[in-house]
Amino acid sequence: MANLEVPKELREEAKAHDMYLHPIDEDTYELFFGPQHMATENFSIILKMDGNRIERAIVNPGFLHRGFEKLAEQRPYFTNIALILRICVPESDVPENIYSMAVDEIVGWEVPDRAIWIRNVVLEMARLSAWMFWIMGFGNEIGLYTAGQWAAAYRERFMRLFEELTGGRVYHIYTVPGGVRRDIPGDRWLRQLRDTVEYIKGKMKDFDEILFDNYIMFERTEGVGVMDKKFALKHAVTGPNLRAVGVPYDVRKDDPYYFYDQLDFEVPVLKEGDSLARVLVRRYEIEQDLYILEQLLDMGPPSGPYMVQDARLKALPRFKPPKGEAYAHVESTKGDFGVFVVSDGTHKPYRAHFRGPSQSHGVTVLEELLKGARLADVPVILKTLDNCPPDIDR
Amino acid sequence: MDMNEKPKVEEKVQEEATVEEKPTLPDTKEGKIVKALLEKAPYAEGEVIRERRVKFTVPAERIHEFLELASETFEMLMQISVVDWLKEGQFEVNYQLWSVSESVHAFVKTRVPRDDAKLPTVMDIWPVAETYEREAHEFFGIVFEGNPRLGPFILEPREYEKHPLRKDFNTLSYVKTIYGKDFDRYDESKTNYVI
Numbered sequence: 276m277a278n279l280e281v282p283k284e285l286r287e288e289a290k291a292h293d294m295y296l297h298p299i300d301e302d303t304y305e306l307f308f309g310p311q312h313m314a315t316e317n318f319s320i321i322l323k324m325d326g327n328r329i330e331r332a333i334v335n336p337g338f339l340h341r342g343f344e345k346l347a348e349q350r351p352y353f354t355n356i357a358l359i360l361r362i363c364v365p366e367s368d369v370p371e372n373i374y375s376m377a378v379d380e381i382v383g384w385e386v387p388d389r390a391i392w393i394r395n396v397v398l399e400m401a402r403l404s405a406w407m408f409w410i411m412g413f414g415n416e417i418g419l420y421t422a423g424q425w426a427a428a429y430r431e432r433f434m435r436l437f438e439e440l441t442g443g444r445v446y447h448i449y450t451v452p453g454g455v456r457r458d459i460p461g462d463r464w465l466r467q468l469r470d471t472v473e474y475i476k477g478k479m480k481d482f483d484e485i486l487f488d489n490y491i492m493f494e495r496t497e498g499v500g501v502m503d504k505k506f507a508l509k510h511a512v513t514g515p516n517l518r519a520v521g522v523p524y525d526v527r528k529d530d531p532y533y534f535y536d537q538l539d540f541e542v543p544v545l546k547e548g549d550s551l552a553r554v555l556v557r558r559y560e561i562e563q564d565l566y567i568l569e570q571l572l573d574m575g576p577p578s579g580p581y582m583v584q585d586a587r588l589k590a591l592p593r594f595k596p597p598k599g600e601a602y603a604h605v606e607s608t609k610g611d612f613g614v615f616v617v618s619d620g621t622h623k624p625y626r627a628h629f630r631g632p633s634q635s636h637g638v639t640v641l642e643e644l645l646k647g648a649r650l651a652d653v654p655v656i657l658k659t660l661d662n663c664p665p666d667i668d669r
Numbered sequence: 670m671d672m673n674e675k676p677k678v679e680e681k682v683q684e685e686a687t688v689e690e691k692p693t694l695p696d697t698k699e700g701k702i703v704k705a706l707l708e709k710a711p712y713a714e715g716e717v718i719r720e721r722r723v724k725f726t727v728p729a730e731r732i733h734e735f736l737e738l739a740s741e742t743f744e745m746l747m748q749i750s751v752v753d754w755l756k757e758g759q760f761e762v763n764y765q766l767w768s769v770s771e772s773v774h775a776f777v778k779t780r781v782p783r784d785d786a787k788l789p790t791v792m793d794i795w796p797v798a799e800t801y802e803r804e805a806h807e808f809f810g811i812v813f814e815g816n817p818r819l820g821p822f823i824l825e826p827r828e829y830e831k832h833p834l835r836k837d838f839n840t841l842s843y844v845k846t847i848y849g850k851d852f853d854r855y856d857e858s859k860t861n862y863v864i
Contacts, residue, residue: 284826291820337823345834508769511745511797522769529772530721602722602765602774604747615750615763628750630765638800668823 292321292333303330306650310338314416314654318664320641324650332645334638339668347627351592352378355624357448362629363663364445365408368401369607370614370629371450376532376603377616378452382596384585388577390454395533396468397440397449398605399568403475404433405608406561409661413554414486416654417495422486429478432471439464454582465572472568479562487558496550500644500656503548510643511635514610515560516660518544519552526606534574540567550659557608557661595622609633609661631666638667699723699773702742710735724776732779733789736764740794743768743775749801751809755836758783760811764791781811790815808834 289305306322309315317339323331343362347355359374360367372394379386386394407430414423434444439460441447449456459465486492502512507520517524525542527535543559545552587594598620604613610632619625637660644656694700695717703715703723713735714726727735743766752761764777781788790813791798802813803822810832813819821829827847831838 288821288826337825341823342833342840345838345840349840508744509796511747511795513745524769529769530774602776604774611747611767613747613765615748615765617752626750626752628748630748634748634800634804635797639797 289321308653314657316412316662316664318637318657318662320645320653322645322650322653327649329645329648329650329653332642334642336638336664336667339665341668343669344627344629347624349623351622352594352596352624353451353591355627356451357446359627359629360446360448362631362665362669363607363609363612364665365663366401366405366607366609367446368397368450369605369612371447372398373603373605373612373614374616374627375450375452376605377601377614378596380601380603381599381616381618382452384453384583386454386583387579387581389458389579390581390583391533392571392574392576393455393459393581394450395535396568396571397447397455398533399564399571400433400436400468402564402608403561403568404430404437406557406564407433409557409608409658410482410486413658416658417492419486419489419491422482425478425481425485429475432474436464436468436471439467453585453588454580458581459576465576468568469572472565472572476565479565483558487554492554493551495652495655496554496659499550499652500648500659501547501549502640502644506643507548507640510640512610512640513632513635514606514608514661515556516553516610516636518542519556520548521546526604526611530604532603532605534571538567538570540570550655553659553661560608593622595620604630607632609663609666610636629666629669631663631669633661633663633666636660637662637664698771702768702771702773706739706742709738721772722774722776724778726778729779729781729788732762732764732777733791733794736777736791737794739766739775739777742771743773745769746791746795746798746801747774749798749805751805751811751834753783753809753834753836755783760786760809762788762805762811786811788813792816808832810835 303323303325306324307319308322309319310317319335319338321333321335322329340361343359346358350358355374356371359370362370407426410426411423411430414420414426437447438444441449441456502520504520504522507517508522513524521544523542523544528542540563543556543563545556582588596618598618600615600617602613602615604611611630612632613630615628616624617626641656641660641662645653648656694704697717699717699721703717706725707713707715712728712731715723717723725735745767747765747767750763750765752763754761759780760783762779762781766775766777768775786809788811790802792802792815799816799818802816803818805811806813806819807822807824807829824833831843833840
């Protein structure tokens with residue numbers, strides 16, 4: 276193979292990573308996986324291959340939008356909502372909610388029950404639509420496209436409900452500090468939500484037959500990308516990935532927020548720690564989320580205002596919280612999503628630092644798990660870890 | 670009696686400034702954790718913020734020692750957040766820990782000077798710190814001694830030495846130097862220009 280001309284900058288960067296941009300010998304070569312590759316979602320991994328086996332992997336983020344934290348320091352508190360929800364696209368309600376929770380804590384607002392109920396329903400809807408999005412991605416990676424297309428269609432039902440509730444399909448800009456931006460449209464919307472939950476509940480059997488109980492899925496995931504309990508804890512892996520190694524840590528149970536301490540649900544835990552365990556934990560979680568939504572709908576929206584009654588809210592751009600700091604986190608489908616907000620008493624946050632769950636399991640953990648895997652396992656490991664690149668780039 | 674004379678106000682005997690007693694730790698799960706840790710590490714200060722949130726302040730030179738002690742209770746390092754206090758000339762580094770067994774979140778705060786920001790790496794305690802330290806190094810310029818991978822991570826090479834999340838980094842002027850004449854959207858006459 277001829278030595279192709281490689282730009283000097285790129286060559287230096289690769290050398291800094293102990294990599295060389297040409298075949299090293301007859302067997303070992305380098306492969307740039309992503310950012311254009313469909314499976315990686317704007318994420319790049321530099322692979323050092325020995326035949327079909329990966330000898331070493333280097334995660335190379337930074338191909339996505341970024342600078343949200345810097346921008347958030349230059350905007351008023353309420354304007355930031357429209358910005359930070361873009362951090363994780365399939366689950367855009369999570370950044371809104373944690374940011375609002377942190378600001379509520381700094382100001383000392385007691386959010387009314389109705390707002391909390393609406394936020395809780397929105398979070399669970401976001402989780403379910405993110406699961407559908409994940410099924411779509413995972414189904415496509417292992418070649419079971421039908422399941423993916425079904426999931427995309429079912430996600431559409433949630434998008435319509437979101438559109439009626441908030442006015443937006445993907446980016447909702449709905450949860451704001453102090454409550455939510457507007458009230459639920461009415462009983463018809465609640466009935467539609469219940470219908471959707473019933474509908475997807477009925478469809479889970481089909482998903483089992485075509486995806487979760489399919490021998491192709493078992494062949495591709497069993498024994499792939501195994502991690503153990505100690506490794507996962509040291510690497511701060513959270514969410515379903517941690518539950519797949521036998522640690523029953525769930526923010527909704529361990530640091531309850533909203534109505535979760537009044538709801539009855541289980542935290543599915545498996546012990547194997549391989550890709551199959553991670554997939555199955557997610558499959559059980561979908562069922563639990565449907566159950567949680569049912570309970571919330573049975574509870575019904577509490578009466579009262581949907582926004583905190585505060586005179587300061589009339590001059591939003593100049594709204595100034597007192598000095599202080601707060602950390603808030605929720606359980607997202609990717610794991611423990613947190614934010615640390617510091618206020619210095621002006622109308623802009625002094626610092627807002629987001630903890631994307633993929634930040635911990637998308638860099639070091641991914642590099643470790645890819646060692647020794649086959650090339651075809653790369654998308655499987657990526658998708659079963661549920662890596663969301665914007666969590667890292669921010 | 671001279672009427673113009675101001676009535677004498679009895680001088681208040683100023684209470685002697687008592688030595689500020691450390692706020693007593695509540696007799697809860699959080700209070701017990703803080704007390705147990707402070708007994709092992711008397712150089713640190715600790716308090717309970719609210720339910721399931723505790724805070725420690727540790728001098729920078731003993732941070733590694735303290736985190737090693739803390740890692741017995743707090744199994745996970747959730748993130749390392751840096752706050753740039755420009756007026757005080759200091760970086761505040763927040764190690765945020767989570768205890769899976771006790772369900773408590775801890776802030777461990779330490780301060781380093783802005784012009785000579787150095788801290789020991791905690792990769793040997795939590796390997797995940799590698800990623801967080803790379804990020805903190807890239808965006809703030811803090812050197813974590815012992816971390817082998819400090820270098821370009823998320824940013825492009827030309828931006829790497831700039832440390833964009835520092836408070837004295839001006840986004841607008843940086844964009845103007847990079848894009849120059851191409852950046853014609855910026856209008857000098859607009860006073861309320863929002864980036």
